[in-house]
Amino acid sequence: MTDAAALAGRHLDLVSAPFTLPRSRVLVFREGDGLRVHTSEYERRLVECRVLDGLTVVDAAGQVLPVGEVLPGRVTFGGVRSLSEERSDETKGAHRLAALAQEPDDVEATLTFADPSTLSIGPSSGAGTRDLLTVRLELPDGSAWRYPLGDGIRIRIAADRSVTVEPGDHEAALAATARVWDDWFARCPVVRDDLREMTAFCWWVLGANIVELPALGDARAIVPSKIGYVGLWQWDAYFIAVGVRHGDPELAREQLEIAFRFPQPDGQLPDVVHEEGVLATSDDLPESDRATLRRAGSQIADPSSPVPLTKPPLAAWALRKVLEVEDAPEWAREQLARVIRSQDWWFTGSDLDHDGMPEYGHPYSSGLDDSPIFDGPLPTAAPDLGAYLVRQDREIAELLARYAPPIDAAPFRARAVATQELLLKMWDAERGRFLATGGGEAQLSDTIVGLMPLLTGSLPAPIAEALRAAVDDPGRFGLEWGLPTVAASDPDFSSERMWRGPVWVNTNALIAEGLEASGYAERARELREQTVALVIHGGGPHEYFNPRTGQKARTATTAFGWSAALFIDLAVQLSR
Known part of the structure; x- marks a missing residue:
């Protein structure tokens, strides 16, 4: 991840700045300890474009893993990092920004994009409890689905906002999204x-x-x-x-x-x-x-x-x-x-x-x-x-x-x-x-x-x-x-x-x-x-x-x- 991407990540609060991808119509916002998902459509308000009213990752004890750090290429669950501490740190060197790109040891899952219309959720590289994690999806009609996280699942969002869920290679999705943002931030203008x-x-x-x-x-x-x-x-x-x-x-x-x-x-x-x-x-x-x-x-x-x-x-x-x-x-x-x-x-x-x-x-x-x-x-x-x-x-x-x-x-x-x-x-x-x-x-x-x-x-x-x-x-x-x-x-x-x-x-x-x-x-x-x-x-x-x-x-x-x-x-x- 580039320095510019890490700097931008300090502002991705999932409230004023949603998680999304260039070319995508999918927007992910914070909702309590989890997320909600909308599409972005001409002359339609967000409330009219609901895809998921809730997306949470739950551990074996039934506890919701809180949303942690957000970067352009991924959202973490668990391992909440104190952004106030990061912002107050006077160390501005490249080594500090590089540290921001690393997952804390207690991050258990991440969300990213597999393609512009598909979200990918999977265990973090260090998570040892992947078989015990569950993803809970709440739909606008009031129904809710649960899926074992396993090695990763993909949530495909159709043009009519319907959702299908299937297994997927989460590591490949993380890498692909990282390439998109790395290419974009490589073009970021140099300023004082x-x-x-x-x-x-x-x-x-x-x-x-x-x-x-x-x-x-x-x-x-x-x-x-x-x-x-x-x-x-x-x-x-x-x-x-x-x-x-x-x-x-x-x-x-x-x-x-x-x-x-x-x-x-x-x-x-x-x-x-x-x-x-x-x-x-x-x-x-x-x-x-x-x-x-x-x-x-x-x-x-x-x-x-x-x-x-x-x-x-x-x-x-x-x-x-x-x-x-x-x-x-x-x-x-x-x-x-x-x-x-x-x-x-x-x-x-x-x-x-x-x-x-x-x-x-x-x-x-x-x-x-x-x-x-x-x-x-x-x-x-x-x-x-x-x-x-x-x-x-x-x-x-x-x-x-x-x-x-x-x-x-x-x-x-x-x-x-x-x-x-x-x-x-x-x-x-x-x-x-x-x-x-x-x-x-x-x-x-x-x-x-x-x-x-x-x-x-x-x-x-x-x-x-x-x-x-x-x-x-x-x-x-x-x-x-x-x-x-x-x-x-x-x-x-x-x-x-x-x-x-x-x-x-x-x-x-x-x-x-x-x-x-x-x-x-x-x-x-x-x-x-x-x-x-x-x-x-x-x-x-x-x-x-x-x-x-x-x-x-x-x-x-x-x-x-x-x-x-x-x-x-x-x-x-x-x-x-």
């Missing part, structure tokens, strides 16, 4: 010492969140989370690719390729690619979501007319970053053509009031679904969208110059200039901030979307300085644990409610890049340092964080893909 442990855990998160999409020819998608977000969301794919590129450029390219693979006839990219198809319009939403559009009350939100669902235009940004690590000219040209069609769609298909500045026709398309900028009527013209469009046209022009020089890049540069002029009209000089408009009405909430124009790197100096001051203002965005998604002084601020105050790693990372592009390199580095400190302090790459405590917000998902990927990207940058 204080960031190594969390980088290793974040690298585990990315590997653990890989699923196969058989309908796409066994494509590997790194999903936002196997706990609740089982699909490839367009925006998530961009951020995940930016992080995973540092260790596996091919897998990074695969994320973008899946995101770009299914454009609509007019070039619009879908919001989600999943195992059952794509989510590209409001017709793909459940009725409850269509009712939300009806309540928004604008003509464009008429539920009888499909509303396109996509994500903000950061495609060229992600494409350029992935190509920086490993060049792939032919692939780049193929993907760039799809990015250009998507960018053109924003201006032809999402400029809903025909004023030259595209709008969000649905909150989902913003990536910031619950932001108060959408409390007003739709469609919403927002400064973040304007900034992304400016940045994307410039990125396209640079990529064309590099990969397709015969194509004239001037129209993209010209459109970027025109879009920025419209973006500057959103600046409210009296309030000193950019404002979104919903259905033509100003939305006065002071939100993080108003800082995104820094990404253009070409704002007038007084405006750039005002945004930089907002980043530092402790009454607005300059909080101890990073930038809240709504200013702390705003009436809409909530420290726990999704996009209404909590800190997100992706918005922090984007604003840091905007600060650097706008000439504030040192402040950008400070924000990056603050962001990696947040993830370490909060205990992992959660979906979002309480800006007052720096801990996971109550309803946030754990082991979240883009938070893990962007932590890695920031750690690599800060280690140079």
Whole structure:
């Protein structure tokens, strides 16, 4: 086992981080002294995907062997190791990490994977009581089965969540799973010492969140989370690719390729690619979501007319970053053509009031679904969208110059200039901030979307300085644990409610890049340092964080893909 795998294992609590395998849909969680097993499925909650409500190993006296140490490749029963002692030990050498890879003498059994859909349980190599151990399985229907452990058993989980049990070679399963994780962790990026442990855990998160999409020819998608977000969301794919590129450029390219693979006839990219198809319009939403559009009350939100669902235009940004690590000219040209069609769609298909500045026709398309900028009527013209469009046209022009020089890049540069002029009209000089408009009405909430124009790197100096001051203002965005998604002084601020105050790693990372592009390199580095400190302090790459405590917000998902990927990207940058 590699050092990185041992470091990642310190965070595998089977609560916020389940036991799983790259490409697997099986998730194993702690349940009392034993385990429970679920599958991971698109648009289904864990409670709907129960496989085993209980999995315990029982000794000859009828005592349940407690779950002990958890590592990426195995879960132990018996031989409970004090993880608090391991974490408090100041010895950080390789010999200490090697010791973590060894089984304590009193470990009696281990669980691992035999393949992505099959669990394997068997006695540990030193257990002398293997013939006296029993495995007890509790099924969701209330029945329970017992099996003698013997030399090992395998639990096969079918697509319908049914279970079959048979004997199996447990040592071979342990070795095979170890090879999968050893190969994955061999790619873990090298970072400075204080960031190594969390980088290793974040690298585990990315590997653990890989699923196969058989309908796409066994494509590997790194999903936002196997706990609740089982699909490839367009925006998530961009951020995940930016992080995973540092260790596996091919897998990074695969994320973008899946995101770009299914454009609509007019070039619009879908919001989600999943195992059952794509989510590209409001017709793909459940009725409850269509009712939300009806309540928004604008003509464009008429539920009888499909509303396109996509994500903000950061495609060229992600494409350029992935190509920086490993060049792939032919692939780049193929993907760039799809990015250009998507960018053109924003201006032809999402400029809903025909004023030259595209709008969000649905909150989902913003990536910031619950932001108060959408409390007003739709469609919403927002400064973040304007900034992304400016940045994307410039990125396209640079990529064309590099990969397709015969194509004239001037129209993209010209459109970027025109879009920025419209973006500057959103600046409210009296309030000193950019404002979104919903259905033509100003939305006065002071939100993080108003800082995104820094990404253009070409704002007038007084405006750039005002945004930089907002980043530092402790009454607005300059909080101890990073930038809240709504200013702390705003009436809409909530420290726990999704996009209404909590800190997100992706918005922090984007604003840091905007600060650097706008000439504030040192402040950008400070924000990056603050962001990696947040993830370490909060205990992992959660979906979002309480800006007052720096801990996971109550309803946030754990082991979240883009938070893990962007932590890695920031750690690599800060280690140079």
